Amino acid sequence: MSILQSIKNAVRSRSIHVSYIDVGSCNGCDIEVLACLAPRYDIEQYGIYVHNNPREADVLLVIGSVTPQWEDKLRNIWEKIPAPKAAIAIGNCPISGCVYARKGSLTTPPVKNYIPIAAEVPGCPPRPTEILSAILSVAPLIFKDYEEKQS
Amino acid sequence: MKKTVDVSIPLGPMHPCWKEPVRLKCETAGERVLHTEVELGYMKKGIERIMRGRPWQEVMFLAERVCGICSVVHNMVFIEAMELISDIAVPPRAAYLRVVANELDRVASHILANFSYCYTIEHETLAMYLLNTRERVLDNLERLTGSRINTAYMIPGGVRFDLLPEDAATMLADLAKVEEELKRYVQIFESGPLIGLRSRGIGYMSREDAIRAHTVGPTARASGVEDCDLRLRHPTYRALGFEQVTRTEGDNFARVMLRFQEVFQSIDLIRKCVDTLPAGHIRGGGLCRAGEVSYSGEAPRGELTYTIKTDDFGRVLDIAIRTPSIMNIEACAHYMVVNATSIADVTSTFISSDPCIACNER
Amino acid sequence: MTGRCLYEKDLRPLKYNILTSTKHDATVRAIANRLGVSDAKLRRLLIQRLDMSLLENIETRWEMGLRYADDGDPLAKELGCELFSRFIPLLDQERMKEIYEETRALAQEIPFEGAIVRGKALIREAILS
Ligand code: SF4
Numbered sequence: 001m002s003i004l005q006s007i008k009n010a011v012r013s014r015s016i017h018v019s020y021i022d023v024g025s026c027n028g029c030d031i032e033v034l035a036c037l038a039p040r041y042d043i044e045q046y047g048i049y050v051h052n053n054p055r056e057a058d059v060l061l062v063i064g065s066v067t068p069q070w071e072d073k074l075r076n077i078w079e080k081i082p083a084p085k086a087a088i089a090i091g092n093c094p095i096s097g098c099v100y101a102r103k104g105s106l107t108t109p110p111v112k113n114y115i116p117i118a119a120e121v122p123g124c125p126p127r128p129t130e131i132l133s134a135i136l137s138v139a140p141l142i143f144k145d146y147e148e149k150q151s
Numbered sequence: 152m153k154k155t156v157d158v159s160i161p162l163g164p165m166h167p168c169w170k171e172p173v174r175l176k177c178e179t180a181g182e183r184v185l186h187t188e189v190e191l192g193y194m195k196k197g198i199e200r201i202m203r204g205r206p207w208q209e210v211m212f213l214a215e216r217v218c219g220i221c222s223v224v225h226n227m228v229f230i231e232a233m234e235l236i237s238d239i240a241v242p243p244r245a246a247y248l249r250v251v252a253n254e255l256d257r258v259a260s261h262i263l264a265n266f267s268y269c270y271t272i273e274h275e276t277l278a279m280y281l282l283n284t285r286e287r288v289l290d291n292l293e294r295l296t297g298s299r300i301n302t303a304y305m306i307p308g309g310v311r312f313d314l315l316p317e318d319a320a321t322m323l324a325d326l327a328k329v330e331e332e333l334k335r336y337v338q339i340f341e342s343g344p345l346i347g348l349r350s351r352g353i354g355y356m357s358r359e360d361a362i363r364a365h366t367v368g369p370t371a372r373a374s375g376v377e378d379c380d381l382r383l384r385h386p387t388y389r390a391l392g393f394e395q396v397t398r399t400e401g402d403n404f405a406r407v408m409l410r411f412q413e414v415f416q417s418i419d420l421i422r423k424c425v426d427t428l429p430a431g432h433i434r435g436g437g438l439c440r441a442g443e444v445s446y447s448g449e450a451p452r453g454e455l456t457y458t459i460k461t462d463d464f465g466r467v468l469d470i471a472i473r474t475p476s477i478m479n480i481e482a483c484a485h486y487m488v489v490n491a492t493s494i495a496d497v498t499s500t501f502i503s504s505d506p507c508i509a510c511n512e513r
Numbered sequence: 514m515t516g517r518c519l520y521e522k523d524l525r526p527l528k529y530n531i532l533t534s535t536k537h538d539a540t541v542r543a544i545a546n547r548l549g550v551s552d553a554k555l556r557r558l559l560i561q562r563l564d565m566s567l568l569e570n571i572e573t574r575w576e577m578g579l580r581y582a583d584d585g586d587p588l589a590k591e592l593g594c595e596l597f598s599r600f601i602p603l604l605d606q607e608r609m610k611e612i613y614e615e616t617r618a619l620a621q622e623i624p625f626e627g628a629i630v631r632g633k634a635l636i637r638e639a640i641l642s
Binding site: 188189190191192195362363364365458469470471473477478480481484511512 | 524527530531534535536564565566567569570572573574576577581
Binding site: 039103 | 164165166167170171172192193194195196197198200201203212213215216217218219220222263279282283285286289299300301507509
């Protein structure tokens with residue numbers, strides 16, 4: 001491993017920029033992600049920063065089953081995120097559609113039909129701690145030695 | 152109906168200040184907003200369509216998932232509507248416990264709304280304080296119901312879990328702490344000069360407009376509409392001596408302050424409930440029957456109406472949900488935001504009406 | 514509209530979805546009845562002219578319009594002047610005013626009911642055009 005790569009690894013593991021996107025949820029998972037910001041969980045002590053801007057994000061948290069408006073936009077937003085990147089599905093909604101995957105529904109889950117998903121956090125809604133640990137365990141796996149794996 | 156405009160500024164669907172995706176298109180002349188258009192559809196899950204033809208046991212869980220922030224009240228209104236249809240009586244202890252759960256949820260929701268407002272006007276310190284306080288409230292909700300967000304606490308004829316005496320003591324102690332912390336934050340909010348500049352006199356809505364647009368909940372009460380709190384008509388709240396809070400300013404500041412005042416009031420209500428909790432069962436019995444009813448209850452954001460039609464087996468044949476956000480968002484976009492002097496005020500005004508897109512679109 | 518555009522999308526199916534809900538459907542039928550146009554036509558007009566949050570709110574707006582619009586002016590109330598220009602903005606206010614003036618002039622000559630019928634026909638025409 002080159003020196004440059006090891007510096008990159010060290011920096012990346014302490015600076016994970018997160019953007020969340022709600023593609024048709026009940027709001028429950030939304031506010032649990034928001035609760036991670038609270039000083040009690042203190043997401044920033046792990047070097048995770050929440051911006052709601054896909055262009056500067058490394059990790060995309062996807063919440064909700066896909067509604068008609070997002071069918072094309074989800075892919076577009078995913079393409080806007082610079083590599084290396086990872087998407088994490090939060091809650092049952094993006095995994096299976098939760099209660100919305102029934103007859104008469106307007107949604108078209110799962111999210112993995114639209115973008116590649118690196119990790120899933122089941123729960124309706126999952127606890128903030130679970131969301132935190134998912135981000136912390138997935139991000140290093142994806143970002144470690146990224147440049148060397150490419151070449 | 153097109154007016155000449157300088158620019159049309161879209162806000163959203165992904166916006167740093169907004170918890171949920173929604174898109175506002177503001178047509179502006181200079182910085183002045185002339186006309187706004189709301190584009191929804193990002194959260195349309197068709198929940199009413201899913202509910203149709205399903206037994207109440209399933210619809211109960213679906214009703215909660217209309218909105219995660221105020222899930223307890225959706226549960227409560229649906230269950231009380233079912234009880235009204237099928238003549239099921241609730242034991243007094245369960246009725247009081249329902250009020251406790253509902254008020255805890257309201258406190259959490261109001262604090263979250265004020266957090267969003269502080270975050271939008273970039274007062275991050277206060278926002279984080281509030282978010283931390285909210286965790287304490289959610290802890291108590293979890294202690295009572297077993298879950299933080301989607302609780303499914305109420306069932307026809309009662310509630311699922313009892314409040315144990317030691318839990319009640321912890322809850323009261325916690326709430327006293329919450330009250331103490333909030334007093335400090337309210338003082339920060341009231342006296343902050345920059346907060347005042349960003350909030351006072353901005354996003355004004357007169358009482359007449361509020362009535363004509365049929366705004367509900369804190370948005371209407373901050374504009375001085377009397378007698379618009381449905382808790383005044385709820386038997387348990389009446390027994391507890393509930394009174395409505397009203398403010399007359401009608402601007403962003405009033406809306407946020409009104410929510411703070413309601414939080415204190417809710418804490419008082421919970422205290423009263425726990426102190427005078429009647430003894431007895433928490434679950435009665437009953438059978439869900441056929442019927443048709445339209446029932447309203449007071450959600451944190453205002454009047455919530457369920458119109459339900461059921462058949463003999465308790466299946467829901469037809470359902471229509473009217474959530475408070477429908478009225479509030481519409482009034483906000485077409486009355487409050489228009490004539491805002493700058494685009495920066497559009498986001499804060501929009502957030503001050505506590506919009507919940509998931510409710511709005513269902 | 515080009516397909517690659519990120520944000521502008523054809524909203525008509527989504528708007529139609531909003532109007533299929535029980536209460537909304539009943540309201541649309543009531544409005545169509547009042548105006549004397551067919552449901553399908555009115556639905557098309559609503560989808561063209563109103564934004565999505567107004568469509569979600571159409572039921573409340575209609576109720577509030579029936580209760581508060583044009584209080585104290587029987588002619589305007591019969592025509593639904595504010596009702597169709599402010600509460601359900603299908604017409605702009607200038608055009609509505611013109612129709613109102615025209616009908617009031619008519620009411621001086623022919624009986625009140627006849628004038629109302631003519632006025633309503635004018636409104637229908639203006640809305641459908
Ligand atoms: S997983 Fe459950 S809590 Fe999360 S968005 Fe879906 S329905 Fe809501």
